[in-house]
Amino acid sequence: WGFYAFFKKSLPIGPNQGFLLEVLILLVPALAYLGWLSSIGENHFLDSPRNAWMLIGTGAVTAVPLILYANGAKGLQLSTIGILQYIAPTMIFLIAVFAFGEVFGPARAIAFPMIWAALAIYSYSLLRTRKQNRQK
Structure with missing residues (x-):
């Protein structure tokens, strides 16, 4: 994508x-x-x-x-598009777990929050950089 x-x-x-x-x-x-x-x-x-x-x-x-x-x-911006492209797989994952009873094993319990934590850190740094560029 x-x-x-x-x-x-x-x-x-x-x-x-x-x-x-x-x-x-x-x-x-x-x-x-x-x-x-x-x-x-x-x-x-x-x-x-x-x-x-x-x-x-x-x-x-x-x-x-x-x-x-x-x-x-x-x-x-491409960075925004990249972040938005995590929404559909996340929604599919959540539907699979909560609606269809997909097994949420230990590996997924570790990987899923790590992916979203990385996205949060990236988004925060991106927003901070944009804010600093506007102030200049």
């Missing part, structure tokens, strides 16, 4: 045009894969209208957050 964020931020085109470029690049292998599945008789994506609409719907559900991310990434 770090490289993706850097790539998105450094492109000399707008976020929506960049997203369109990504989709067009990935369209070729996706269509080739669907064609290959059809050729071997395993294309269950398009065997009924319901499945076809579900495939189209998953594309739309995936596209909306990516477009929002692309538009937001242009206005943020």
Whole structure:
């Protein structure tokens, strides 16, 4: 994700045009894969209208957050984007533990707080540096 964020931020085109470029690049292998599945008789994506609409719907559900991310990434510093990218895995981890009863062993009990402590220290130093730069 770090490289993706850097790539998105450094492109000399707008976020929506960049997203369109990504989709067009990935369209070729996706269509080739669907064609290959059809050729071997395993294309269950398009065997009924319901499945076809579900495939189209998953594309739309995936596209909306990516477009929002692309538009937001242009206005943020890479360090901020990096910190924000810890939110989704943390939420997945918390849902796994509290909603699905995932085992929270000793290794995780040590690693999880250490990761967030490191993020807190980094965020604090980043904010402190920004505050000092504004005062100059």
